[in-house]
Amino acid sequence: MTLDAEHGLHLYREMLRIRRFEERCVELYSAGDIRGFLHLYIGEEAVATGVMEALTPDDAVVATYREHGHALVRGVEAEALMAEMFGKVEGCSRGRGGSMHLFDADRRFYGGNAIVGGGLPIAIGLALADKMQRRRRVTACFFGEGAMAEGEFHEAMNLAALWDLPVLFCCENNLYAMGTALARSESEVDLALKAASYEMPAWPVDGMDVVAVEEAARRAVAAIRGGGGPHFLEFRTYRYRAHSMYDPELYRSKAEVEEWKQRDPLDAFAAHLRTIGALDDDVEAQLEAEVAGEIDAAVAFAEAGTDEPVDDLTRFVLAGEAP
Amino acid sequence: MTATAASAATAGPAAAGTVRTTYRDAMRAALREALQRDERVFLMGEDVGRYGGCFAVSKGLLDEFGPERVRDTPLSEAGFVGAGIGAALGGMRPIVEIMTVNFSLLALDQILNNAATLLHMSGGQLNVPLVIRMTTGAGRQLAAQHSHSLEGMYAHIPGIKVVAPATLEDARGMLWTALEDPNPVLIFEHGGLYNMEGELAADAGPVDISRAVVRRPGERLTLVTYGGSLGKCIAAADELAREDISAEVVDLRVLRPLDTSAILASVARTHRAVVVDEGWRSGSLAAEVSARIMEGAFWDLDAPVGRVCAAEVPIPYARHLEEAAVPQVAGIVAAAREVVDAGG
Numbered sequence: 079m080t081l082d083a084e085h086g087l088h089l090y091r092e093m094l095r096i097r098r099f100e101e102r103c104v105e106l107y108s109a110g111d112i113r114g115f116l117h118l119y120i121g122e123e124a125v126a127t128g129v130m131e132a133l134t135p136d137d138a139v140v141a142t143y144r145e146h147g148h149a150l151v152r153g154v155e156a157e158a159l160m161a162e163m164f165g166k167v168e169g170c171s172r173g174r175g176g177s178m179h180l181f182d183a184d185r186r187f188y189g190g191n192a193i194v195g196g197g198l199p200i201a202i203g204l205a206l207a208d209k210m211q212r213r214r215r216v217t218a219c220f221f222g223e224g225a226m227a228e229g230e231f232h233e234a235m236n237l238a239a240l241w242d243l244p245v246l247f248c249c250e251n252n253l254y255a256m257g258t259a260l261a262r263s264e265s266e267v268d269l270a271l272k273a274a275s276y277e278m279p280a281w282p283v284d285g286m287d288v289v290a291v292e293e294a295a296r297r298a299v300a301a302i303r304g305g306g307g308p309h310f311l312e313f314r315t316y317r318y319r320a321h322s323m324y325d326p327e328l329y330r331s332k333a334e335v336e337e338w339k340q341r342d343p344l345d346a347f348a349a350h351l352r353t354i355g356a357l358d359d360d361v362e363a364q365l366e367a368e369v370a371g372e373i374d375a376a377v378a379f380a381e382a383g384t385d386e387p388v389d390d391l392t393r394f395v396l397a398g399e400a401p
Numbered sequence: 402m403t404a405t406a407a408s409a410a411t412a413g414p415a416a417a418g419t420v421r422t423t424y425r426d427a428m429r430a431a432l433r434e435a436l437q438r439d440e441r442v443f444l445m446g447e448d449v450g451r452y453g454g455c456f457a458v459s460k461g462l463l464d465e466f467g468p469e470r471v472r473d474t475p476l477s478e479a480g481f482v483g484a485g486i487g488a489a490l491g492g493m494r495p496i497v498e499i500m501t502v503n504f505s506l507l508a509l510d511q512i513l514n515n516a517a518t519l520l521h522m523s524g525g526q527l528n529v530p531l532v533i534r535m536t537t538g539a540g541r542q543l544a545a546q547h548s549h550s551l552e553g554m555y556a557h558i559p560g561i562k563v564v565a566p567a568t569l570e571d572a573r574g575m576l577w578t579a580l581e582d583p584n585p586v587l588i589f590e591h592g593g594l595y596n597m598e599g600e601l602a603a604d605a606g607p608v609d610i611s612r613a614v615v616r617r618p619g620e621r622l623t624l625v626t627y628g629g630s631l632g633k634c635i636a637a638a639d640e641l642a643r644e645d646i647s648a649e650v651v652d653l654r655v656l657r658p659l660d661t662s663a664i665l666a667s668v669a670r671t672h673r674a675v676v677v678d679e680g681w682r683s684g685s686l687a688a689e690v691s692a693r694i695m696e697g698a699f700w701d702l703d704a705p706v707g708r709v710c711a712a713e714v715p716i717p718y719a720r721h722l723e724e725a726a727v728p729q730v731a732g733i734v735a736a737a738r739e740v741v742d743a744g745g
Contacts, residue, residue, distance in 0.1 A: 174523075203490065211492065236480070237480050396560065
């Protein structure tokens with residue numbers, strides 16, 4: 079795939095938005111503005127960025143608790159995301175979800191699911207609804223490689239293949255299920271091979287290369303939309319930061335982390351953009367300034383946000399009831 | 402449970418315009434009506450199609466509505482309950498059948514972590530209009546992995562509604578109302594009721610899923626119950642009547658949210674109550690009902706609230722042991738006598 083400069087810059091910008099957004103989240107976490115769990119996507123930005131390029135606004139996205147990036151590049155406003163992190167009523171889940179439960183029904187962004195594997199059956203149902211209503215939409219379902227040890231993963235794969243459903247399974251293989259390395263949790267570490275046993279096309283993709291991700295996702299989505307049934311992509315990637323803010327990282331070496339950083343999806347892609355003349359210092363500075371401006375505005379919005387009245391605590395437990 | 406006792410419990414209209422039917426057939430008529438009325442409705446579960454339903458509830462529906470809408474699933478409770486949630490989010494109105502309440506534990510993650518939480522967790526954006534039907538209860542010698550009554554456990558969970566049809570009217574009428582509800586509704590069908598036979602109004606249709614109902618008026622005490630124990634309570638009330646003890650029988654019908662005011666109103670009249678629940682006693686629905694009576698009608702009470710619950714054992718196979726493990730008419734009568742004899 080030849081990359082035109084404009085699209086290349088767009089991809090780079092999307093990845094940069096995720097990284098800078100999350101770096102700011104770390105600062106805000108240290109300052110106490112964000113609490114609870116905070117699972118960072120830093121290092122994995124190419125995956126969400128590339129996959130979202132292949133989707134239309136009509137498609138659906140089901141993500142995990144490491145989903146700030148997915149929400150951001152899916153189009154959820156940075157303001158609404160940051161306000162959610164702050165627990166404010168202006169947040170995308172009115173402050174009831176937090177970092178792990180970002181939702182946006184208008185953008186068909188279905189969370190924000192923090193039970194590993196628990197989002198997969200929901201993706202099956204969204205796709206089933208599309209199929210039964212004869213809509214040519216695709217449901218993209220993100221999950222980590224850790225989910226592949228869960229029963230719900232296998233049930234969902236079987237149902238998707240059995241019923242020929244329009245689902246794109248996006249496995250983000252960052253090699254660690256919290257602290258448990260892939261080889262310590264899977265009998266077969268070739269995850270695409272494992273997925274292929276469900277009779278669906280499955281292949282591995284370099285998850286550090288945004289162009290490779292986009293290309294694979296476009297190919298799979300086109301096949302799914304054309305009636306080709308579910309597809310599985312294993313994105314080989316790496317999480318630089320701790321699992322969450324409480325992780326002392328006893329399970330991996332600093333050298334290993336440094337090794338992966340040599341393949342950083344932003345640095346590598348920026349270098350490539352420079353070689354094709356799409357990026358220079360001025361453009362980079364301008365991008366950084368624009369992204370910083372977006373995040374500053376998001377933080378200001380969150381800081382100015384309001385707390386939902388405690389009287390409204392029990393709103394939204396049941397639909398159709400007076401508050 | 403006897404068929405006559407149960408049919409006596411149904412407060413149907415005059416015999417003219419009634420049909421003789423069973424709980425199973427009433428439930429099937431409800432499914433058929435739902436599939437006819439709304440093309441978004443579909444039924445899915447293990448063996449609901451070709452097999453005709455484990456308890457023959459959906460027998461014949463596959464031929465009528467086809468395999469898309471009467472959808473057999475693999476043995477994947479978490480998978481197909483989750484798929485029901487997703488399909489509901491995607492604009493369908495799924496009816497998911499789980500063979501028995503014990504199997505529903507394999508889908509508890511989906512029910513509790515997703516169906517019950519999505520609306521609140523998303524700040525009001527995503528409601529889940531899903532109906533889950535399942536069989537519950539003992540009495541068929543199916544032992545400890547097919548006989549439990551866990552509806553009280555589900556009634557513990559905010560974000561879902563839980564109903565228990567105990568009569569032909571409710572078997573016929575609760576499903577449509579549940580489908581029209583914007584929330585997840587769990588319907589618990591006691592396995593001992595499917596063969597219950599009686600008269601049902603020919604034009605029987607949707608019923609409310611918000612109120613408890615007095616199935617038999619009385620004066621000396623209130624028997625609060627639901628589901629498979631309703632017939633036993635009616636039979637117990639018949640026996641108590643022969644001893645000149647007039648017992649009122651309240652059928653909860655809806656286990657969440659509980660119709661507390663109906664319970665309290667009855668207790669305010671009778672001043673005594675026994676709660677009959679096929680769930681285990683500790684942390685049971687009966688415990689909740691008892692606590693609400695204490696909180697809301699303490700000064701109306703002439704005696705402590707009694708409870709008749711399942712023994713705290715896994716339900717055993719042998720008939721005599723199974724019978725001893727769950728509420729029976731004699732035990733309900735004894736508990737009622739004790740409450741009537743106690744206090745002032």
